[in-house]
Amino acid sequence: MSLYHPLSKKPYHILAKPGEVAPRVVAMGDPGRVRRASRLLGGAQVVNEHRGYLVITGKYNGVSVTLATHGIGAPSAAIVFEELIMLGAKAIVRAGTCGAIPKDIDVGTVFIAEGAAYEPGGTLGQYVGQTAFPAVPTPELVIELEKAAKELGLRTARGLTLSHDAFHRVEVHSRRWGKLGIGVLEMECAILFTIGRLKGLKTGGLMLVIDNISTGEELKEGREELEVKMVEAALRALTAVEI
Numbered sequence: 001m002s003l004y005h006p007l008s009k010k011p012y013h014i015l016a017k018p019g020e021v022a023p024r025v026v027a028m029g030d031p032g033r034v035r036r037a038s039r040l041l042g043g044a045q046v047v048n049e050h051r052g053y054l055v056i057t058g059k060y061n062g063v064s065v066t067l068a069t070h071g072i073g074a075p076s077a078a079i080v081f082e083e084l085i086m087l088g089a090k091a092i093v094r095a096g097t098c099g100a101i102p103k104d105i106d107v108g109t110v111f112i113a114e115g116a117a118y119e120p121g122g123t124l125g126q127y128v129g130q131t132a133f134p135a136v137p138t139p140e141l142v143i144e145l146e147k148a149a150k151e152l153g154l155r156t157a158r159g160l161t162l163s164h165d166a167f168h169r170v171e172v173h174s175r176r177w178g179k180l181g182i183g184v185l186e187m188e189c190a191i192l193f194t195i196g197r198l199k200g201l202k203t204g205g206l207m208l209v210i211d212n213i214s215t216g217e218e219l220k221e222g223r224e225e226l227e228v229k230m231v232e233a234a235l236r237a238l239t240a241v242e243i
Contacts, residue, residue, distance in 0.1 A: 029071060
């Protein structure tokens with residue numbers, strides 16, 4: 001009996017045609033952010049809306065780029081990253097949001113991930129089993145992301161993120177994670193970095209800090225503008241590296 005699953009070998013959710021996804025991709029959870037950030041592109045064209053995964057391709061400074069929605073959490077994001085790779089992606093940067101743990105990381109800061117911790121099991125376990133696999137981005141993209149964010153006047157920080165699987169349970173675990181030196185909490189960087197390492201994809205991650213779990217501070221004004229500027233930093237970084 002064959003165990004081959006035909007839908008696992010081709011795009012099933014991102015129904016773009018060959019050539020419609022650029023080698024350089026900025027991915028984010030919110031389709032609204034994808035739509036707002038598409039104003040940064042010339043000749044922007046929607047190439048997928050199936051299953052709510054909005055994907056738009058256009059030009060940034062003359063270079064073909066794609067903005068893609070990865071949804072919420074590792075299971076959704078893994079599907080999108082895998083299918084973007086099937087469609088020609090060679091480098092993916094996640095431009096998301098996060099919550100900070102240390103008191104000295106203010107809301108409105110753009111946090112550049114140097115690595116992503118994760119709890120064992122879940123989606124990551126489907127890729128690496130019980131191996132303590134390091135989820136780390138491509139070093140040159142880390143450098144270019146920080147450089148681009150600073151050039152755009154964004155306040156930045158660098159360090160470790162933790163990609164968790166339960167949005168409404170972070171308060172239960174945040175003290176323990178903070179003692180490990182974790183800077184921010186989000187949900188997708190670890191799976192992106194892991195898939196990237198396993199499949200030869202260049203990856204990076206930067207996230208806008210929208211709240212701080214230690215101080216209770218929340219970002220209430222200017223969030224959408226900062227998100228678009230963060231995506232622009234990702235586009236600058238992606239177009240500065242060779243792939």
